[in-house]
Amino acid sequence: MLEIRNLHVTVDEGTTKRPILRGLDLAVGAGEVHAIMGPNGSGKSTLAHVLAGREGYVVTAGEVLYRGANLLDLPPETRAREGIFLAFQYPVEIPGVANIYLLKAALNAARKHRGEAELDALDFLALVKAKLRLMQMDESLLYRAVNEGFSGGEKKRNEILQMAVLEPQLAILDETDSGLDIDALKVVANGVNAMRSPERAMILVTHYQRLLDHIRPDRVHVLAHGRIALSGGPELALELERRGYGWVEAKALETAAGARP
Amino acid sequence: MTTGAREHYLGRFAAHRARLAGASLPWLQRLRDAAIERFAGLGLPTTREEDWKYTNLSALERRLFDVVADGAQFSGFRNDVAERELARHALDDTHRLVFVDGRYAPGLSHVASLPRGAEIGSLAELVATRPEVAAELLDTDPEAEANGLAALNAAFWTDGAYIDLAPGVAIDAPVHLLFVATRMDLASFPRIVVRTGAGAEATVIEHYAGSDDAVYLTDAVTRIDAGAGARVTHVKVQQESRRGFHIAGIHTLQAADSRFASHSFAFGGQLARNDIATRLEAEGCNAKLAGLYVGSGRQHHDHHTCIDHARPRGTSRELYKGVLDDASRAVFNGRVIVRPGAQRTDAQQSNHNLLLSDGAEVNTKPQLEIWADDVQCAHGATVGQLDADRLHYLRARGLDAATARGLLIHAFAADVLRDITHAGLRARLSTLLPGQLPEDMGELECELLPTS
Numbered sequence: 192m193l194e195i196r197n198l199h200v201t202v203d204e205g206t207t208k209r210p211i212l213r214g215l216d217l218a219v220g221a222g223e224v225h226a227i228m229g230p231n232g233s234g235k236s237t238l239a240h241v242l243a244g245r246e247g248y249v250v251t252a253g254e255v256l257y258r259g260a261n262l263l264d265l266p267p268e269t270r271a272r273e274g275i276f277l278a279f280q281y282p283v284e285i286p287g288v289a290n291i292y293l294l295k296a297a298l299n300a301a302r303k304h305r306g307e308a309e310l311d312a313l314d315f316l317a318l319v320k321a322k323l324r325l326m327q328m329d330e331s332l333l334y335r336a337v338n339e340g341f342s343g344g345e346k347k348r349n350e351i352l353q354m355a356v357l358e359p360q361l362a363i364l365d366e367t368d369s370g371l372d373i374d375a376l377k378v379v380a381n382g383v384n385a386m387r388s389p390e391r392a393m394i395l396v397t398h399y400q401r402l403l404d405h406i407r408p409d410r411v412h413v414l415a416h417g418r419i420a421l422s423g424g425p426e427l428a429l430e431l432e433r434r435g436y437g438w439v440e441a442k443a444l445e446t447a448a449g450a451r452p
Numbered sequence: 453m454t455t456g457a458r459e460h461y462l463g464r465f466a467a468h469r470a471r472l473a474g475a476s477l478p479w480l481q482r483l484r485d486a487a488i489e490r491f492a493g494l495g496l497p498t499t500r501e502e503d504w505k506y507t508n509l510s511a512l513e514r515r516l517f518d519v520v521a522d523g524a525q526f527s528g529f530r531n532d533v534a535e536r537e538l539a540r541h542a543l544d545d546t547h548r549l550v551f552v553d554g555r556y557a558p559g560l561s562h563v564a565s566l567p568r569g570a571e572i573g574s575l576a577e578l579v580a581t582r583p584e585v586a587a588e589l590l591d592t593d594p595e596a597e598a599n600g601l602a603a604l605n606a607a608f609w610t611d612g613a614y615i616d617l618a619p620g621v622a623i624d625a626p627v628h629l630l631f632v633a634t635r636m637d638l639a640s641f642p643r644i645v646v647r648t649g650a651g652a653e654a655t656v657i658e659h660y661a662g663s664d665d666a667v668y669l670t671d672a673v674t675r676i677d678a679g680a681g682a683r684v685t686h687v688k689v690q691q692e693s694r695r696g697f698h699i700a701g702i703h704t705l706q707a708a709d710s711r712f713a714s715h716s717f718a719f720g721g722q723l724a725r726n727d728i729a730t731r732l733e734a735e736g737c738n739a740k741l742a743g744l745y746v747g748s749g750r751q752h753h754d755h756h757t758c759i760d761h762a763r764p765r766g767t768s769r770e771l772y773k774g775v776l777d778d779a780s781r782a783v784f785n786g787r788v789i790v791r792p793g794a795q796r797t798d799a800q801q802s803n804h805n806l807l808l809s810d811g812a813e814v815n816t817k818p819q820l821e822i823w824a825d826d827v828q829c830a831h832g833a834t835v836g837q838l839d840a841d842r843l844h845y846l847r848a849r850g851l852d853a854a855t856a857r858g859l860l861i862h863a864f865a866a867d868v869l870r871d872i873t874h875a876g877l878r879a880r881l882s883t884l885l886p887g888q889l890p891e892d893m894g895e896l897e898c899e900l901l902p903t904s
């Protein structure tokens with residue numbers, strides 16, 4: 192589904208270009224759920240944004256293949272229509288646009304791209320309401336402006352609602368668990384689990400083991416110093432919870448030094 | 453500076469004076485004579501005047517427009533153009549008066565039955581048939597004629613509309629006054645008078661349309677008298693030719709507990725100026741001023757508004773927004789006066805501008821003159837661009853870049869459009885915004901707007 196090879200990314204800070212990702216490799220197959228953990232500022236959101244096509248990040252080397260084809264040349268809307276969904280770490284407020292309007296416009300755009308007819312109003316509403324129930328969200332949120340005045344938790348749920356309506360092939364959830372209360376975490380996890388399927392891949396960016404109690408990942412990766420420093424099974428998350436990142440970072444520095452000619 | 457315009461219009465007045473509407477009525481000729489004298493003294497406004505600092509009328513000194521005085525001289529407007537414009541701009545469920553090049557066109561107009569005590573019609577006809585009523589409606593208001601162009605309108609007006617409601621009378625359907633320009637090089641001077649008795653209610657849509665890039669001048673004056681407890685809504689829709697000039701004054705007087713709402717939509721013209729003023733001259737009045745100006749190319753839009761709180765317990769809310777592309781310019785000047793003794797006034801003003809290109813520019817200025825102490829006044833102005841994070845978020849949901857832009861532009865303007873209760877007009881105004889919206893939204897179309 193997704194193959195990232197030797198990805199180098201810098202951010203434009205006006206005059207200087209700062210490298211953030213420095214040779215990242217990652218492969219996620221259909222049906223798999225991968226967790227990415229790592230210290231603040233290590234580049235997790237950068238990776239997510241690069242996959243979603245955010246401007247301002249410059250890929251200086253490496254490649255990203257999505258379903259076997261080069262992803263990096265596509266504009267963000269084409270990636271979305273092709274089935275990539277990013278649940279933002281910081282969902283954006285859009286005053287003046289009703290939540291349901293965006294849901295319909297987004298779903299229409301994807302369906303049109305796939306050569307499907309748009310859903311009629313009744314079917315669309317039925318679909319959205321079913322997903323709302325799954326996310327235990329109040330219907331009134333549909334008619335409010337996108338994320339405007341939503342609580343932190345409501346914003347995160349709203350991202351997952353969008354994901355549930357759009358049914359992407361590859362979902363990247365950037366700290367969707369942060370800021371959720373205990374019950375909301377379960378609701379979100381249920382929403383995500385309901386979408387696990389053999390055709391769909393998911394990447395969960397998280398700082399906390401507790402999300403992984405609810406959504407059991409196939410693989411856990413640690414991002415440090417711009418690359419995947421360590422990968423393992425679900426038990427790696429537990430170990431990180433106990434030991435922190437220090438030892439992984441040290442290890443990453445060693446390999447980085449060793450890799451240098 | 454030449455005196456081209458002054459000499460030209462003084463000459464036209466001398467030539468046409470005897471043929472203007474109501475020429476046989478001494479009181480009306482006195483008003484016209486006094487007005488042309490004021491114009492002779494004032495001339496056209498110049499940028500040396502504070503209120504015209506950013507709006508340069510020198511083009512009107514160079515380009516001198518014809519004046520057509522009476523029906524006989526008014527030999528057949530471009531009927532095909534008028535009918536095409538009418539087809540384009542007619543609104544369902546309204547009483548419609550159409551004016552072509554400033555002259556009432558009964559054949560294109562349609563007024564359904566009105567409640568007893570409600571009268572609407574052509575001002576020129578009123579002068580001809582019931583001059584005593586016309587005399588009541590046309591008394592001078594120095595504030596409404598404070599500048600040379602308003603004086604020119606008072607001197608030259610040939611036709612226009614009156615809406616006269618007896619106390620307690622409400623017209624359910626809006627009155628749609630459609631002014632169509634069909635001819636090059638013509639100046640027209642529409643005059644509109646709205647008088648609502650105590651507790652009366654009316655909505656007036658004052659709509660200017662022109663096409664084919666004709667160059668002409670519209671110089672309009674509207675006066676609104678809102679009786680005690682009356683509710684008056686005025687919607688201005690300016691869709692002049694892209695090369696037309698449009699100068700207008702809208703002056704309202706509010707009696708006790710009246711509610712006045714003004715909505716000004718400016719899309720057309722190469723240079724357009726609206727002076728919109730309301731005076732809350734008794735206690736407990738409410739005024740709401742809203743506006744949206746949309747500029748592209750080298751268009752210039754100017755709104756000067758004035759809310760004059762003369763008496764206590766008045767409330768005013770003002771919201772103006774602008775969307776400016778290319779090298780267009782806009783001016784917003786929001787004057788709010790709170791007179792001595794106008795205690796417990798509550799006034800809020802905001803002006804927000806969206807610049808779609810580096811070449812667009814806006815001059816925005818609040819002008820608060822507060823002479824009372826127990827008042828609440830707030831104002832704010834912003835000038836910004838489309839938000840990159842929002843654009844990206846929409847694109848990350850599958851909307852293409854153009855649609856994401858269009859959606860954000862519509863969202864920006866949404867709260868100014870929302871208050872337009874005539875659904876057909878609201879939808880049409882929305883189509884005049886730049887930028888495309890998502891396709892195939894079907895029945896959800898109206899739900900772009902969140903229910904606030």
Ligand SMILES: Nc1ncnc2c1ncn2[C@@H]1O[C@H](COP(=O)(O)OP(=O)(O)OP(=O)(O)O)[C@@H](O)[C@H]1O
Pocket residue numbers: 202203204211229230231232233234235236237238247280
């Ligand atoms: N657009 C940008 N401009 C400048 N610096 C950026 C930009 N985006 C990311 N960075 C920098 O890149 C580094 C990685 O940021 P990123 O947001 O990817 O970290 P993260 O791993 O998601 O952290 P967190 O766990 O705190 O969310 C940080 O130092 C950040 O300041």
Ligand SMILES: [Mg+2]
Pocket residue numbers: 235236237280365366
């Ligand atoms: Mg992050």
